[in-house]
Amino acid sequence: MGTLPYLLSVSRLLAENAPGYTYNRPFVQPIPLWDHWYLWLLPLCAAVAIVYKSVRCDSMRKVPREATSIFVMIVGGLILCAVLLSGLSYWF
Amino acid sequence: MSDERGQNQMHHGAHGALPALIVGAAAWLVPGGGHLLLGQRSRGLTIMASIVCLFILGLLIGGVSVIDSPAAVSWSALQQKPWYVVQALGGLMTIFTTVATNGHTLPVSHARSWEIGTLYTAVAGMLNLLALIDACARAAGEPTSPASVDQAGKQA
Numbered sequence: 001m002g003t004l005p006y007l008l009s010v011s012r013l014l015a016e017n018a019p020g021y022t023y024n025r026p027f028v029q030p031i032p033l034w035d036h037w038y039l040w041l042l043p044l045c046a047a048v049a050i051v052y053k054s055v056r057c058d059s060m061r062k063v064p065r066e067a068t069s070i071f072v073m074i075v076g077g078l079i080l081c082a083v084l085l086s087g088l089s090y091w092f
Numbered sequence: 093m094s095d096e097r098g099q100n101q102m103h104h105g106a107h108g109a110l111p112a113l114i115v116g117a118a119a120w121l122v123p124g125g126g127h128l129l130l131g132q133r134s135r136g137l138t139i140m141a142s143i144v145c146l147f148i149l150g151l152l153i154g155g156v157s158v159i160d161s162p163a164a165v166s167w168s169a170l171q172q173k174p175w176y177v178v179q180a181l182g183g184l185m186t187i188f189t190t191v192a193t194n195g196h197t198l199p200v201s202h203a204r205s206w207e208i209g210t211l212y213t214a215v216a217g218m219l220n221l222l223a224l225i226d227a228c229a230r231a232a233g234e235p236t237s238p239a240s241v242d243q244a245g246k247q248a
Contacts, residue, residue, distance in 0.1 A: 028198060030155045032203035037204040040153065047146040051139055051219040053141060055226040055236070060134045 045074045115231040119224040121183045123216075126227025139223045147185050147216040154209015157198040159189045175210050181217035181224075 024033055033040065049071040053063050110129065118125025124140030127133075150158060161176055162169035170177060179186050200206075229236050 019113065023123055027151050028155055030154055030157075030209065033153065033208070036232060037208060040208050040212075043149060044146065047142045048215065050142045051223060054135055054138045054142070055222055060138065063138065 041078065042075065045078070046071055049074060110231055112231040116224055116228045119227040120150070120181070120220065121225060123183065123185075123220045126224060126231070130227065130230055132230070138141040139219075143182070143216050143223070144185065145220050146212055147182055150209045150212025150216060151189065152209075153212060154205050155198065155200075156189055156193050157200050158206060158209035158213055159186060159193065161190045161194070175214055178214040179210075179216045181221045182213065183220060186213075186217065 023029055046067075049067040050063070053067040053070060054060070057063050057066055115126040115129055122140070123143035124129075124136035124138070127136030130136075155172045159176070159179055160173055162173040175191060226236055
């Protein structure tokens with residue numbers, strides 16, 4: 001079996017088994033994030049923004065404002081990249 | 093602003109005798125531990141909360157099997173598990189997870205769960221490296237922010 005048919009069969013199998021997946025052991029089983037997985041990138045961006053600004057700012061009082069600003073910039077950059085790449089994949 | 097710089101310099105002065113190596117070791121073992129050791133409580137606690145939450149979320153998303161340690165301590169074994177190198181920067185969190193899961197058969201995550209879980213734990217490790225470098229620089233009395241670099245340049 002070639003690589004592409006194998007990947008297609010595995011993804012079909014995962015999709016078929018998704019409704020029957022029972023999640024009852026947190027931290028042992030992976031959580032079922034079939035849809036909206038991209039929303040999990042938001043806490044990641046927030047943590048990067050907070051730690052980066054905690055390290056860079058002289059005063060911790062500035063951190064909430066600066067971290068919010070850089071968080072918006074990161075998420076905006078990701079959305080821009082996603083739009084550009086989906087446009088490229090659509091047209092070419 | 094000048095008060096903030098003064099406090100920053102006061103921290104450097106007060107803890108100038110603390111070796112950067114000890115601060116670096118504390119920062120690696122416990123995220124934010126280096127800053128706490130330097131007396132920068134709010135900075136240390138913010139870094140600790142962010143990195144620990146990120147790591148725990150990574151384990152929750154992908155399961156503890158995302159911490160996939162190499163079979164042996166060798167270059168070829170590390171090449172098989174490159175994510176573990178950055179996850180190991182998380183310090184005690186990674187060591188504890190590795191020891192706790194060693195020898196157990198665990199459900200392995202696939203696709204997005206594995207990717208995002210691994211990404212969370214790896215980014216937590218790399219952010220801990222950033223905090224470690226900053227804590228070492230502060231312990232050595234180096235300027236750490238753009239404002240303090242400018243001030244040091246003017247004084248020189």
